[in-house]
Amino acid sequence: AGLIGHPPVRTTCPYCGVGCGVLATPDGQGGAAIAGDPEHPANFGRLCSKGAALGETLGLETRLLHPLARNDNGVLERVGWDTALDRIARTLAATIDRHGPESVAFYLSGQLLTEDYYAANKLAKGFLGTANVDTNSRLCMASSVAGHKRAFGSDTVPGVYEDLDEADLVVLVGSNAAWCHPVLFRRIEAARARRGTRLVVIDPRRTATGDEADLFLPVNAGKDTIIFSGLLVWLAENGALDEAYIARHTSGFDVALATARQLAPSLASAAAQAGVSVEALTAFYRLFAQTPRVVTCYSQGVNQSAQGTDKVGAIINCHLATGRIGRVGSGPFSLTGQPNAMGGREVGGLANQLAAHMDFSPANIDRVRRFWQAPRLAEREGLKAVEMFDAIAGGRIKALWVMGTNPAVSLPKADRVREALRQLDFLVISDNVAANDTIGCNPHLLLPALAWGEKDGTVTNSERCISRQRAFLPPPGEAKADWWAITEVARRLGHEAAFGWEGAADIFREHAALSAFENAGTRDFDLTGLTDLDPPSYDTLPPTQWPRPDRGAEAATRFFAEGRFYTPDGRARFIAPEPPQVHEACSKSHNLLLNTGRIRDQWHTMTRSGLSPRLGAHLPVPFAELNADDAAGLGILDGSLVRVESVHGSVVVEARLCPGQRPGTVFVPIHWSEATSSAGRVGGVIAGTADPYSGQPELKATPVAIERV
Numbered sequence: 001a002g003l004i005g006h007p008p009v010r011t012t013c014p015y016c017g018v019g020c021g022v023l024a025t026p027d028g029q030g031g032a033a034i035a036g037d038p039e040h041p042a043n044f045g046r047l048c049s050k051g052a053a054l055g056e057t058l059g060l061e062t063r064l065l066h067p068l069a070r071n072d073n074g075v076l077e078r079v080g081w082d083t084a085l086d087r088i089a090r091t092l093a094a095t096i097d098r099h100g101p102e103s104v105a106f107y108l109s110g111q112l113l114t115e116d117y118y119a120a121n122k123l124a125k126g127f128l129g130t131a132n133v134d135t136n137s138r139l140c141m142a143s144s145v146a147g148h149k150r151a152f153g154s155d156t157v158p159g160v161y162e163d164l165d166e167a168d169l170v171v172l173v174g175s176n177a178a179w180c181h182p183v184l185f186r187r188i189e190a191a192r193a194r195r196g197t198r199l200v201v202i203d204p205r206r207t208a209t210g211d212e213a214d215l216f217l218p219v220n221a222g223k224d225t226i227i228f229s230g231l232l233v234w235l236a237e238n239g240a241l242d243e244a245y246i247a248r249h250t251s252g253f254d255v256a257l258a259t260a261r262q263l264a265p266s267l268a269s270a271a272a273q274a275g276v277s278v279e280a281l282t283a284f285y286r287l288f289a290q291t292p293r294v295v296t297c298y299s300q301g302v303n304q305s306a307q308g309t310d311k312v313g314a315i316i317n318c319h320l321a322t323g324r325i326g327r328v329g330s331g332p333f334s335l336t337g338q339p340n341a342m343g344g345r346e347v348g349g350l351a352n353q354l355a356a357h358m359d360f361s362p363a364n365i366d367r368v369r370r371f372w373q374a375p376r377l378a379e380r381e382g383l384k385a386v387e388m389f390d391a392i393a394g395g396r397i398k399a400l401w402v403m404g405t406n407p408a409v410s411l412p413k414a415d416r417v418r419e420a421l422r423q424l425d426f427l428v429i430s431d432n433v434a435a436n437d438t439i440g441c442n443p444h445l446l447l448p449a450l451a452w453g454e455k456d457g458t459v460t461n462s463e464r465c466i467s468r469q470r471a472f473l474p475p476p477g478e479a480k481a482d483w484w485a486i487t488e489v490a491r492r493l494g495h496e497a498a499f500g501w502e503g504a505a506d507i508f509r510e511h512a513a514l515s516a517f518e519n520a521g522t523r524d525f526d527l528t529g530l531t532d533l534d535p536p537s538y539d540t541l542p543p544t545q546w547p548r549p550d551r552g553a554e555a556a557t558r559f560f561a562e563g564r565f566y567t568p569d570g571r572a573r574f575i576a577p578e579p580p581q582v583h584e585a586c587s588k589s590h591n592l593l594l595n596t597g598r599i600r601d602q603w604h605t606m607t608r609s610g611l612s613p614r615l616g617a618h619l620p621v622p623f624a625e626l627n628a629d630d631a632a633g634l635g636i637l638d639g640s641l642v643r644v645e646s647v648h649g650s651v652v653v654e655a656r657l658c659p660g661q662r663p664g665t666v667f668v669p670i671h672w673s674e675a676t677s678s679a680g681r682v683g684g685v686i687a688g689t690a691d692p693y694s695g696q697p698e699l700k701a702t703p704v705a706i707e708r709v
């Protein structure tokens with residue numbers, strides 16, 4: 001029916017972790033005019049190309065509008081919601097009876113709203129007894145989570161966006177922020193214009209971000225730890241440590257420094273290992289040492305690594321060593337990839353977290369069990385994404401519910417993932433599109449989910465700011481909120497009382513109450529001040545940063561200002577990283593290193609951003625960026641079709657000769673797939689060795705061969 005004459009609805013962009021506020025004005029015909037929200041503290045009215053084009057992605061042409069079930073002939077046919085939900089409840093119960101609770105798994109998404117995430121986590125961990133609940137956020141920032149917990153004792157992002165306005169030096173590591181966090185990058189550019197903030201970019205590729213830098217360090221793949229170990233040594237040898245801070249607020253410094261000296265015994269050694277000049281490295285070290293206000297932002301180049309947690313630790317070490325954390329304009333800062341990766345972390349959407357930033361300690365298990373009145377709470381960590389799909393391939397997981405993500409494209413060894421999905425005894429997919437590569441893997445049930453503009457709940461951005469996503473369009477067809485489908489299954493399993501929610505506000509209130517249950521004030525994640533939000537207050541909730549210990553009170557915006565951390569002794573821990581290793585070595589036949597990532601105008605597997613002709617025009621076909629000398633040696637011209645092949649699989653894309661590409665390396669974007677473009681699905685090529693602490697797979701360094709086709 002539309003909402004003609006309705007004032008703009010305040011909502012939040014569904015793409016990256018910047019979390020920009022959006023004003024959506026419905027046109028009454030299923031579309032909406034989109035503008036940036038001038039009052040949202042993340043963007044103050046600005047939007048990037050993707051956010052500005054949201055209005056072009058609201059059509060129903062590609063939508064899944066009714067539940068579908070696979071019939072005896074293997075064909076998906078329309079069924080009613082009751083039939084679908086009855087079948088899920090019946091099959092999950094039978095699978096658990098026959099094979100145990102850990103034969104059931106949930107694979108979730110940083111696209112889900114916090115309320116959807118909370119409901120799925122509660123059903124699985126509390127009432128089915130399986131902690132096999134993981135998320136595509138494992139591919140996004142799990143190494144930041146692990147790095148925070150190692151150093152701070154908690155998964156706490158110390159700083160806020162305002163620090164980027166107030167810094168005199170911003171260091172971007174493994175981040176093409178100009179394309180991937182564009183509105184935040186504009187904030188950095190504004191600070192440069194206003195106060196002369198210097199910008200250092202450390203990245204194997206010279207991207208649009210590197211082009212803007214005052215100093216660009218083209219680091220060898222995987223050697224970020226060497227650069228920051230060398231920095232720690234340099235700070236120690238040049239009188240740039242904050243000895244008093246180290247003594248009062250930290251532990252482990254001597255071991256960390258000794259390890260750094262082994263990894264980077266001299267400036268020349270550090271420069272040689274990192275693949276940068278001694279002059280450039282010295283310039284960076286001097287700048288860091290001489291600038292009290294430094295923010296070091298890191299993103300997927302750090303996280304998507306077989307040693308990502310160590311890289312995060314090496315960066316945090318340098319901030320602890322200089323006391324530059326918890327202060328205005330200073331700190332390490334993880335740039336989250338997805339719109340609600342943070343919300344997923346908050347509810348326990350990762351297999352190694354229980355709920356509300358609590359892990360699986362006996363005390364937390366007891367606390368959560370009592371809060372949920374959960375009859376069969378999972379008592380040990382579940383399988384992380386890569387392990388989960390290995391367990392599916394090995395037949396240990398029999399039933400999987402996928403929500404809002406496309407693992408047949410996005411996970412490493414994606415061909416193997418596709419085969420694993422096809423052999424499941426029971427595969428349920430909740431999504432808002434009727435076709436993608438994962439849906440092509442013979443699901444038993446397809447459930448139509450609400451999309452952006454229709455669903456209602458909250459997301460948390462990179463600076464811990466909770467914002468409302470509000471509905472401004474009516475639900476199409478029979479599409480339903482994911483939390484509703486989960487709740488209906490839980491009720492069919494006999495858990496009516498624990499899943500008695502009538503709306504998203506009820507779930508949020510319970511989520512906030514769990515954060516405050518018994519130990520409020522002793523943990524970082526505290527929403528005590530939001531536990532009594534009634535539906536009208538939830539509807540009008542303004543962007544709200546956590547912690548929120550008191551209703552109405554402004555909480556401290558930065559963590560660790562007092563130098564107290566969430567470790568048992570209250571001190572931050574220095575980390576002694578392992579030496580960077582080659583996890584899959586180049587060979588004579590596979591002698592180029594494949595790096596993958598995003599492009600400016602597309603999002604994930606393009607099921608939404610691909611609907612906008614304007615966004616599609618930027619880089620319309622899947623491609624591989626190559627160094628011109630490498631290309632010449634292989635007889636490849638700009639525009640040639642090439643096959644990029646690893647021992648795991650291959651992809652055919654168009655070659656683009658690119659001056660920013662280091663010799664010996666190739667870059668292929670992640671967005672294309674068989675369902676959307678019949679080509680360019682790079683996930684099948686990627687090795688995906690997982691980080692030992694975080695389980696996050698390496699997506700930046702797979703040996704490949706390239707040939708013209």
Ligand code: SF4
Nearest residue numbers: 013015016020048051
């Ligand atoms: Fe959306 Fe990120 Fe662009 Fe902001 S910067 S409009 S959150 S995609």
